[in-house]
Amino acid sequence: MILLTLAGVVVLVAGAGLALLLDRRPKWASFAGAGMAMLGCAAVFAASFRMLIGGDAEAIRWPWSMPLGAFSVALDPLSAFFLLPIAALTGLAALYGAEYLQSWTGRKSLGMAWFWYNLLAAAMILAVIARNGLLFLAAWEMMALASFFLVAFEDEQERVREAAWTYFIATHLGTAFVVALFALLAAQTGTLDFDAFGPISAPTSGLLFILAVIGFGAKAGFVPLHVWLPEAHPAAPSHVSAVMSGVMIKTGIYALLRMMTLLGEPQPWWGWTLIAIGLASGVLGALFALAQHDLKRLLAYCSVENIGIIALGLGLGVLGYTARSPLLAILGFGGALLHVLNHAIFKGLLFLAAGAVAHGAGTREMDRLGGLLKRMPWTGAAFAVGAAAICGLPPLNGFVSEYLVFFGGFLGGVSISGHFATAGFLAVAALALIGGLALAAFTKAFGIIFLGEARTEAAGRAHEPGMAMRFPICLLAGACLLIGFFAPVTVLLLARPIAAILPMGEHAVDGYLLAMAAQLRWFVLLAAVLAALLAALALLRSGLLAGRSVTERGTWDCGYARPTARMQYTASSFAQPLVDLFRAVLRTRRSLDAPQGTLPTKSASLSTATGDTFTHKLFRPAFGGVTRLMERMRGVQHGRVQLYVLYVALTLVALLVWRLGVARP
Amino acid sequence: MIEPRHAAPLLALALAPLMTGIINRTKAFFAGRQGPPLLQAYFDLWKLLRKGAVYSRATTWVFRAGPMVGVATGAAALLIVPLGGEPALLAFPGDILLLAGLLALARFFIIAAALDTGSAFEGMGASREAQFSALAEPALLLSLAALARLTGGLSLSDLFRDITPAAWVENGPALALAAAALVIVFLAENARIPVDDPNTHLELTMIHEVMVLDHGGPDFAYVLYGAALKLWVLGALVIGVLVPWRGPNPWANLAAVVAGLFVLSVAVGVVESCMARLRLLRVPQLLTVAGVFAALAIILLRR
Numbered sequence: 014m015i016l017l018t019l020a021g022v023v024v025l026v027a028g029a030g031l032a033l034l035l036d037r038r039p040k041w042a043s044f045a046g047a048g049m050a051m052l053g054c055a056a057v058f059a060a061s062f063r064m065l066i067g068g069d070a071e072a073i074r075w076p077w078s079m080p081l082g083a084f085s086v087a088l089d090p091l092s093a094f095f096l097l098p099i100a101a102l103t104g105l106a107a108l109y110g111a112e113y114l115q116s117w118t119g120r121k122s123l124g125m126a127w128f129w130y131n132l133l134a135a136a137m138i139l140a141v142i143a144r145n146g147l148l149f150l151a152a153w154e155m156m157a158l159a160s161f162f163l164v165a166f167e168d169e170q171e172r173v174r175e176a177a178w179t180y181f182i183a184t185h186l187g188t189a190f191v192v193a194l195f196a197l198l199a200a201q202t203g204t205l206d207f208d209a210f211g212p213i214s215a216p217t218s219g220l221l222f223i224l225a226v227i228g229f230g231a232k233a234g235f236v237p238l239h240v241w242l243p244e245a246h247p248a249a250p251s252h253v254s255a256v257m258s259g260v261m262i263k264t265g266i267y268a269l270l271r272m273m274t275l276l277g278e279p280q281p282w283w284g285w286t287l288i289a290i291g292l293a294s295g296v297l298g299a300l301f302a303l304a305q306h307d308l309k310r311l312l313a314y315c316s317v318e319n320i321g322i323i324a325l326g327l328g329l330g331v332l333g334y335t336a337r338s339p340l341l342a343i344l345g346f347g348g349a350l351l352h353v354l355n356h357a358i359f360k361g362l363l364f365l366a367a368g369a370v371a372h373g374a375g376t377r378e379m380d381r382l383g384g385l386l387k388r389m390p391w392t393g394a395a396f397a398v399g400a401a402a403i404c405g406l407p408p409l410n411g412f413v414s415e416y417l418v419f420f421g422g423f424l425g426g427v428s429i430s431g432h433f434a435t436a437g438f439l440a441v442a443a444l445a446l447i448g449g450l451a452l453a454a455f456t457k458a459f460g461i462i463f464l465g466e467a468r469t470e471a472a473g474r475a476h477e478p479g480m481a482m483r484f485p486i487c488l489l490a491g492a493c494l495l496i497g498f499f500a501p502v503t504v505l506l507l508a509r510p511i512a513a514i515l516p517m518g519e520h521a522v523d524g525y526l527l528a529m530a531a532q533l534r535w536f537v538l539l540a541a542v543l544a545a546l547l548a549a550l551a552l553l554r555s556g557l558l559a560g561r562s563v564t565e566r567g568t569w570d571c572g573y574a575r576p577t578a579r580m581q582y583t584a585s586s587f588a589q590p591l592v593d594l595f596r597a598v599l600r601t602r603r604s605l606d607a608p609q610g611t612l613p614t615k616s617a618s619l620s621t622a623t624g625d626t627f628t629h630k631l632f633r634p635a636f637g638g639v640t641r642l643m644e645r646m647r648g649v650q651h652g653r654v655q656l657y658v659l660y661v662a663l664t665l666v667a668l669l670v671w672r673l674g675v676a677r678p
Numbered sequence: 679m680i681e682p683r684h685a686a687p688l689l690a691l692a693l694a695p696l697m698t699g700i701i702n703r704t705k706a707f708f709a710g711r712q713g714p715p716l717l718q719a720y721f722d723l724w725k726l727l728r729k730g731a732v733y734s735r736a737t738t739w740v741f742r743a744g745p746m747v748g749v750a751t752g753a754a755a756l757l758i759v760p761l762g763g764e765p766a767l768l769a770f771p772g773d774i775l776l777l778a779g780l781l782a783l784a785r786f787f788i789i790a791a792a793l794d795t796g797s798a799f800e801g802m803g804a805s806r807e808a809q810f811s812a813l814a815e816p817a818l819l820l821s822l823a824a825l826a827r828l829t830g831g832l833s834l835s836d837l838f839r840d841i842t843p844a845a846w847v848e849n850g851p852a853l854a855l856a857a858a859a860l861v862i863v864f865l866a867e868n869a870r871i872p873v874d875d876p877n878t879h880l881e882l883t884m885i886h887e888v889m890v891l892d893h894g895g896p897d898f899a900y901v902l903y904g905a906a907l908k909l910w911v912l913g914a915l916v917i918g919v920l921v922p923w924r925g926p927n928p929w930a931n932l933a934a935v936v937a938g939l940f941v942l943s944v945a946v947g948v949v950e951s952c953m954a955r956l957r958l959l960r961v962p963q964l965l966t967v968a969g970v971f972a973a974l975a976i977i978l979l980r981r
Binding site for chain 2: 383453456536538569
């Protein structure tokens with residue numbers, strides 16, 4: 014199976030090259046790029062699926078000329094579990110992108126776009142199967158570069174360029190920590206092969222864990238390292254945003270998990286660190302999502318929120334492990350893993366749908382949309398499914414994974430004592446608040462964009478995209494329902510990845526998961542009851558209304574004579590009460606141009622914008638300080654050759670003095 | 679043989695609208711009026727079910743689905759909420775979360791249905807509903823978590839079975855705090871005073887009522903019935919804590935809980951007669967208080 018995976022990578026790289034070669038003929042380049050991307054992803058999907066349902070772990074080691082180890086790749090259940098959504102979403106997004114990018118034909122180099130897209134896919138897959146530090150870092154860097162160029166696709170826009178640079182700097186700061194992590198590991202063990210990293214003793218392993226959390230957390234979007242997400246994801250073309258938000262940030266979660274399996278015995282404070290991160294990311298992500306006006310920015314913040322839920326799960330898992338509670342550990346890690354898969358599905362779906370909205374109505378500003386469900390019934394219905402799923406509502410897939418983490422919190426709170434119980438209750442409270450805020454954010458997104466009346470003419474002329482864009486969206490919506498209704502089967506897929514994380518036999522994990530599956534069977538039963546009730550109620554309603562007068566009128570407006578679509582509640586007004594309540598964190602800026610006088614003649618205006626508090630209060634001052642410090646250093650940079658020669662001479666003299674005087678043995 | 683746990687959901691389906699009737703009669707009594715008949719809610723449902731419908735041109739299938747989801751989730755919740763110490767029809771570990779999920783599902787659709795009309799008033803109600811329920815959710819789950827901690831039960835049925843007079847003697851303060859939190863959530867989620875006034879007819883101040891302004895005919899009947907079921911479900915949680923006595927006869931226990939729900943309805947009526955609705959800006963504080971009560975209950979139990 015590992016060979017099939019590598020073949021997929023080769024196909025992707027070949028696709029990248031082919032797309033670049035055919036750059037002169039955009040149609041062919043699109044065809045080759047998207048086609049090869051789908052082909053490669055299909056191969057990887059098949060390999061990882063086979064692995065998950067019971068293939069043997071396989072590894073390949075080829076000697077190479079790099080120092081510290083060999084070209085080593087492997088496909089084990091943990092890798093396969095992350096490859097599954099990567100391959101599926103990247104493949105589907107490629108199909109979508111083939112149509113989505115068409116409107117740029119002639120204005121942009123499509124060959125280039127597909128070159129980077131295929132490289133991004135190949136790099137993500139390679140990062141997940143790499144078992145050598147150097148190979149991993151190479152793939153990691155390739156992934157960062159490819160996605161940077163994809164973010165900068167519309168580089169004629171100032172905002173896009175700025176977003177791309179923000180992303181570039183953020184991702185490389187993260188990479189710096191990853192490099193430090195591997196350097197430390199190499200210094201400790203003398204190699205960079207993952208297999209050779211023996212268990213590492215306590216103080217060092219803690220330091221390595223911190224490095225991993227910062228380095229990989231920057232990619233995953235842990236608060237406060239998330240600041241690049243809401244900039245970069247909206248700037249990229251929608252199929253790229255779907256891939257970046259749906260799966261690329263999960264490579265950070267994967268790498269963190271992989272490192273944790275290599276670092277040996279976890280400490281309770283690791284779990285607490287992850288829970289604290291999860292709490293902050295989950296709640297702040299949901300709050301900032303609620304305050305956004307731009308659909309894709311909202312979705313990007315919501316990714317931060319979901320990464321928070323995943324981190325909460327991981328934290329509970331670590332605590333369960335250290336508390337010697339296998340069930341809590343399995344619920345935590347299992348919930349986190351399943352949420353990785355689920356989030357890839359619904360976030361991919363939502364970003365693709367957001368692209369369809371931008372494509373069909375010409376804007377992503379929620380306050381300029383409205384009533385799209387009538388003109389885009391397929392996309393709208395799929396968006397509704399995705400929105401409900403991301404809020405963790407039964408009977409959809411989001412509920413299943415949140416349920417595992419939630420139940421873990423309950424279990425920890427109820428049956429374990431000491432600080433573990435506190436963590437459990439904290440997780441319960443956080444998940445409940447996150448759920449409520451997410452519901453507010455997504456009823457807002459769905460309601461303001463797809464329901465009501467069109468707020469602008471452009472929104473009134475919106476149209477469905479073509480089949481290539483519609484098919485992936487609907488397929489992903491189907492997957493949300495499928496995983497929800499087949500929850501008992503889905504959780505069993507988690508057995509092998511969990512066994513790769515926890516030092517328990519696969520059979521033991523299977524035993525616990527079978528118990529969970531039995532529990533989830535009740536949930537499916539209730540979901541079926543719900544569906545039957547809905548069908549019965551719908552039948553009753555249509556039976557009652559048959560033959561009676563059913564008419565259509567304008568919406569009741571308290572007798573006002575001339576209602577307009579602009580009188581509807583807007584995205585900002587919908588979110589205002591909650592945004593106002595949490596203004597201390599959100600720091601929404603208002604600019605009000607109030608009407609003057611008894612009979613105002615001048616037009617008035619009010620606008621609100623919620624930037625990122627961490628950008629404004631943390632990173633901007635910090636980077637500003639660095640810049641000021643560097644400006645002081647400018648004094649030494651005159652640009653005069655004579656001075657530089659003087660520097661060289663002085664350095665040499667200083668070294669000579671040091672060698673002769675101080676360092677004499 | 680028919681056991682109480684089989685009969686409980688049917689009983690709820692039949693008796694839920696009666697709670698509204700009792701509340702309204704209590705309020706009428708306090709106001710010195712005769713008030714509507716106890717069965718008025720049933721008459722209203724019957725009247726509405728026989729009507730045609732008028733839909734707004736702005737609406738889509740979401741508007742029509744909202745009321746149906748409300749009834750379906752309420753009825754599904756009846757299957758997992760236990761009455762009188764007996765296990766519910768379906769009892770399994772983690773059904774607590776499913777209950778919260780079902781309530782959230784109904785909320786999602788009722789908010790979406792309100793936004794579907796494109797009316798500013800309904801948008802206003804939807805916005806407030808989203809805000810208050812986001813704050814009520816942690817209070818609800820934390821108070822249930824406190825009860826779970828107390829009893830060690832992970833399903834609603836286990837949990838309420840073990841809330842007995844003995845538990846009250848042992849952990850009275852914690853149970854009282856959890857119950858207080860549940861009462862606040864019960865009042866807030868069911869649009870009762872002090873959070874929302876079901877009698878107000880000023881759209882600007884309403885929450886739940888204003889969200890359903892455009893529903894009519896059978897759809898509105900569904901809305902009313904769904905609301906009645908929700909009142910029953912959340913009331914059952916409150917009564918499960920406040921009425922812990924269990925006799926040997928399960929039917930008597932069931933009757934005691936139903937009587938308890940009717941007393942709760944009277945209490946709601948009394949509250950609505952004695953106090954005014956809180957200012958909207960104060961409601962988040964009330965809900966935060968509920969969350970704090972639940973958290974305090976947990977801390978008391980952590981000793």
